[in-house]
Amino acid sequence: MKRGILVLTNTSQRKSSKKVPILVSAPLYWCPRCNVPLLGSKCGKCGGDGYRLRVTPPGDVRPALSGDLKRLKAALLDYFDSSEAVFEFIDFRKPILLNKIPYPDAADEVIVDGQIVGHLFYDVLEEKWRFKPLYSGVARILEKKLAPYAVISLERVARRFEVKKTEIVELSGEWTRGRFISVGLASGRQQAVGVIIRGRIRILKVWYSKSYLELPGTPTWLDVIRANEKYLQEKEAEAIKFIKDMVKKVKKPIFVSFSGGKDSLVTYYLTKTALGYAPPLLFNDTGIELPETVSYVKSFVEKENARLIYADAGEKFWHAVNIMGPPARDYRWCCKVVKLTPIAKAVEKVFPEGAVSVVGQRKYESMARARSPRVWVNKWIPKVIAIAPIQDWSALDVWLYIMRNRLTPNPLYFLGFDRLGCWLCPATELGEMRTVKEVYPELWSTWEAFLRKYGAAKNAPKEWIKLGLWRWVKIPGDIKRILPKELDKLTIRRGIEFSIKSEGSRLVIELEEGEIIHEKLREVLKIFPGKVKYRVSGKSVIFEDKKWGIHLLMALVRALFCVECEACALKCPASAIKIDGYPHIDAAKCSHCLICNTSCPIAVYTLKIKHNLNIEKLKNEYGL
Template identity: 30%
Template sequence: MMKNVRWCTSCNVPIIGELCNICGNSGRRCAKDLKPIFNSERALFEELLGIRLPSFTFRYRNRIISEGRTFLTFKLDAVNKRLMPLYHQGQENTGYAEEVDFAEGIRLTIKANVKHLKEKERTAVNFIKEATSNYSRTFILFGGGKDSAVVAMLAKEALGSVPLLFIDTTLEFPETYKFVEEFSRTYGFPLIKDDDGEYYRAKLNFFQLCKRLGPPSIYCRWCCHIFKEQPVRRFINNHLNDPTDAAFLTGIRRCESRRRGNYAPIELGKRIVGQTLVQPINDWSDLEVWLYVFWKGIKINDLYELGHARVGCWPCPCTPPLMDFVRQLTHSSLWTKFEEVLLAYATENNRSREWVRKGLWRLRRPKRQKIFVYPLHIEGGDSEILFKYFIPHKTSLFEWLKILGDVKADEDKYLKLKTKRGFEVRCKIEGPQVKLMVKCAKRDYISVKTLIEKVLFRSLNCIECGACSGSCSKGAIQAIEGKVIINLKKCDRCWSCLKNSCIVQDSEKMYVVKLDPFSLIPCEKGLPMNHVIFLSKEIGKRVAERFKARGVNVEIHEGGKVICIDADITREEIEELVLSALEG
């Protein structure tokens, strides 16, 4: 667990170890963590607050700390774009003779913590050596921030110059692109680029996707899956025969967020199957990272001196409100471009301008409206069931069906698929629709239902972003020129791609195909009843018995092939009892 920062009252500096290395004082509790305030950043805060700040100051959230005490607290007024002071220490006598210069204060702070910094460095370097010893190749996932810069320098100490893999999300600040090139050139790190000499990036437009999926939020971060993970998978497919034989060093730290608080020093990729993440500064605090940067004189991104606490994509919804405010001030033209997208979404979804101005878009939850597609016709023999549908025509349908079995297609108009598991799928394009038929053995119905519904969900809602490519350890899913392609030479039909969620599950609306072995028809006489028609009398009788056991009034007709139930009973409830009847 990360310890609180303490303040040496004798030397007037923060300490991150047990004792001050200058005087041996244990100090007193100061804050959970600290970020130094740079001179340019201080000038910005002074302008916003209307209060002069001491030269050597730190910040923790909405607290500005000087000489180990809270000098000032403030509140963000996002609507009026200002900072409002809440508490100001003023000119009270602090007991120190004179104000400390920023550079001198940092020099003394390093001196007071040098033993702790040396131990953190030694531990991290040894960890990198040990963690990567079983891998033939090592790369650094370089994001352009202070954390990945520190990891790069630690890796250089441990292994030499490790290649940097910078993923261009196309949403980086201009300062970040400049810094990545300068850092690589200054310290001699190879910078990985694709065959065209460009950074690895997703070949999609963020703003167009915002129209389809809605703007990203902390609850639906589709942007990370598309613009970060997909390019990494493409790099792995292009350069690594065995992705499990490579280690990827990252600057992820547990104190950055609740989600990252659960990260281990070594993690297997969850979204990018086969990837191994090695996180040597996983347990470092913000102040430890900053002091290491100052101690080693490591170059940093200019964004930090402008007031940014973290570096990332400029429209990122996970940016804290204060940093959201700062980026609007320092990069107003970029923010205006994104604000237009947010306002357009707000108008279409009956949201006010305040929803955007207050930053409530960051908390957006998608509607997830489901458009259900049910069988138009069901036929049942002694051993088989045949389902017939009309579904929307999507170009991705034929491609996704390849993962089920051997496909025979006729000029992309007609498709026939037969699998080793004994079920068949046939498709015929008829204008804007596809006539779909699914045939399976009754004994295999439940397993086939799950599989077919997942594949049809993927294919009908696919926006061909390639985010799912990370879920295939064989690299069989690729996004090429805006289309998802299934490489049958690599696909072993393990269906692991269907186990991970698809980003369209967080979209505003989606198609859901149901492979239900019954039809639901409202009462023709206008009574508040529904007729449920089954393939066989036996299934109908079992379902009726289960409804009766729940105290539901049921009428049985035609020996059980048709039952009548109250109209308030939902289709989901009927489906649940039908599946239990088939299993039992």
Template identity: 35%
Template sequence: MKHSKKQRRTGEHIHWCMECNTPLADRICCRCKGQGRRIQLTEPGDIRFASEYENQLLSGLLMEHFGTSPFDGRIILLNKVPGDDRSDEVIVDGIKAGLMWFDPVTKKHRFRPTADGAALLLETATENVVTIEDTGRHLSGKKVKPENTAGIPESPVLIRTETGLAGAGEWQESGILKIQDIKRSGAQLLPETPSMEDIIAANIDHIRRLGKDGMNIIRGIANQKQYRKMPVQVSFSGGKDSLVVLDLALSALKKRDVKAVFVNTGLEFPDTVEFVRKHCRERKVPLTEESAGNAFWENIDSFGPPGKDFRWCCKVCKLAPAAKAVENCSSSNGTCLTIDGKRRYESFSRSSTPASEMNPFVPGQLNIFPIRNWRAIEVWLYIHWRKLDYNPLYDTGFERVGCYLCPASMQAEYEIVKKKYPQMYQQWNSYLKNWATEHSLPEEYIDHGFWRWQSHPPKMLKLAEKLGIKTKPAERKGRFEIHSVSGTSPCTAGGYSVEANVTGLTFSEVEGVMYVMGSITSSEELGVIAVNTDEFSITYYSTGSLKVRAGSRESAEEIFNTTAANLARIRNCTLCGLCTKVCPADCISLDQGLRIDESCNACGRCLDSCVAARYR
């Protein structure tokens, strides 16, 4: 992720006032005027306050592992870090105390202390404490076998030495203890236990400055001459970020009509729908609710489960209602100002978000992003400072409050859905299980969240191997058809994309003609065929999903149509041999059906001459 030096300094660390025991979004504490101690963070550094659910979860894990929970009642920060599923650095009293994560194998949360965290826990721990000999050598990463001591494999252990070292480790087989981190630590819990009001007081100058800057961004764009009379709407999803921008917009444009727009995908949590309506009603904000209705379920049979790398659902459930909302909002010149809560820390694709831009997804919409550089902790500080009611789902363990079956969600969140919304979970899980059966995939494929990808990343392939789960779906043949998903739209990775689903072709048949489109990379084991050139990319999955991406809308549509025509040749081929006669590379074979080998130079002459390609 590329940021400017200023952005990098902001995103990778936070400060902590050791006098007041409060986290600081800036360097100086507004309570005692002292300078906070810098804490380096793992990227991207979108640090947040632990929710009520996360506090209870951590407390339960500490009691389970070590028989103590000394962090109760303290302000705890969580910093999301890379992992197999949900993983967070835990920071308490200015100390990186450990890592809390969800294990997708056991479907349970786990906690591993740092050496500093171990020092804090050793003060009161009664379980899983081991004393080892200090050999005077470097011990981190080493394996030892304490006398007359053994534990359950993979269970966490607090380690101390008679010379005062503190550390953490994990039991392995045969009573072997692997030391993960150990050192001479002076870490101690601080005497102060601040309230949220104390934390706001310590950060008040920074919060006010953020709010003022956000309002100035809104005013600076909305009050420009060409936009002054245009209608203004806030994209209000019911999440924390859109809650803040709604408040900023109402404060910045007091003499101007501002309305909220809620795009109901038909897959929202009931709590979210209720919160959006209640909040707007209590603040007397006009609310427009545009619904996708049953669009997701009407299209699922054609396209299958959406994936992180194949989000057809966004086009069907978000773009169509959003376009309707803009159409209803637009001024006489066809433009609508929309204030949006997008932040650059949320994802790699949002890291270069400007202050405003025309929405490439929805023509006629100028988006304004007043909190694009805010971190999650700053969003929450603003919410608490302004005493804004927020979506109650945040207190129940959800980090994001979008669609309940979104493939971008963590498996940890699906476990919460399973408990909190059993009927919704069962409807989706039943569909997934039936889909898996139709594709000869085991139930475990669904249980461990493999459905969330068309092409699985290395971490998921490693997990599948560990669990012995098949990840390649069986091929299904039938009538040849290509269904595209709501036309062409901008792609988060850049350019424009077209998604579609192909039926009636085998993986081998598709592989046999794709050299016409360019040099291919193919893996039957992974079930993916890819064509990547400087101008475009084509990805085909064994499930039948097809994705085309190019630099412009016109190019994406052209490449998609050419690809579709190329695939139509397979099913419609009459073995007339005309393509072999026009091919300058002599790379086409008809002995076992139409096949084109790697010597193809992608000139396209065979495709231009093929009558079968014109009928699909």
């Protein structure tokens, strides 16, 4: 069965609303005569057919840039017994591709000469990038006798089989526990990759033997562009036509959402070409952007003589993180505070009647984006229609377009960064965070200092920081498998600590932190119709009537732990909320719809985190 991004989508051929899975995987071909990757099946350089190169889906391959090549060389130098072996194994003058693959942390398939030669991955426990040879890479090692390798006398092997030293007829390289080693059968029937354990080799993966295909020449990236020129022209023409059609259809002002990354760079130039002028660019400074990105965006806008719409979250992340704790992949309060709300505010100010936002979204980036249509309305900015002209482009499409048109990408890509954005995002892998630490040590030390302080207050083990476990509230299974057993059930509570109980008609909420300030609480309780009666006893707030249920808790959180993100004010349909340290309610305007409660990321995530992100469980447990 093929693997890739499986997307559940409604099928028009059926009357029912049942969803069916669709496989999303970017096609990739290789020209064996020109030795270049192809985006389509025909080579534009020699006119011949390319062969389909099977890579791990979704196959969002990208060029190995200077920072990537530096990392790859370092991992190969660490793997092989000599530096000479590294350059016999890979000719770094040729185009090299990387393809992200599922691993416990950051990992790529390494593709050269139209073949997968191995995996470059970040070893979380050893805290370094490592290389594991595979397929054609193992064949090349065995053919050229590049240590480490072993030839064994067995007739066949299988995965997890352990080869004894007495069964090895030829061995080259240092025998080090945990080291990957290429394995060939003396009969020539099979090849494998194994790992050295004690006095044996444990087979990790095995396949029928193949040879390394040494393709001709040392093509350049200019050759790659020439081979794909027609394909790029067609992609460009389709995207430009799509933008023009949408502008005519929607008839609203247009702007480009510009992150400073490669995808938004290409999207901007496509939009500029379609319109015939430089469109405004919207940049959201989350307050945790890398300095190079902020300076790149500003210099780019100046060079293009374009209008910059600057959404600015300021210090809101650092204010909120002291209340909510570190964000996590399953606890992403930060997106609402430092991304969606500042963007919505900026757009509402500049385009009060709505607009078209051109975004650099691509379907091969994630399952969520693969499910997304090409045109949609964001629920946080309902007056804005988002369109994605490069939705069907792969990362290689994007990079070849950048090279072909001599566009200037963010220089961080050449320092080893693949994704840009919030530099401490929990969706980032440890291998990527290591790059942040190397390039911006002062920034990373600030975050580590916060994690150490927060972890100490929660009695978190040192592995919580060292292994990046703070990136999850509930640690997933693939990560648990590589952890010591004592960390299997590790749970570090975060967010606002409280207890809640129902006593007859009353609701009692006890806070473990914060100060109960009557002035703030009375102000926010104006969102309810009529007077809400309550009294305070120590750290407890006792509401006399629990009929408003968890909305009372949400109002309490909003009153005492406001981070001034202004999400509630932005979402209020009556414009009845002003933020000045905390929410101030205009009772004459308020319609008591309680949308402000459900719009507050601090209140919503406080409820979610209480019961493993399950609000219904909270409701049922307390009879609310």
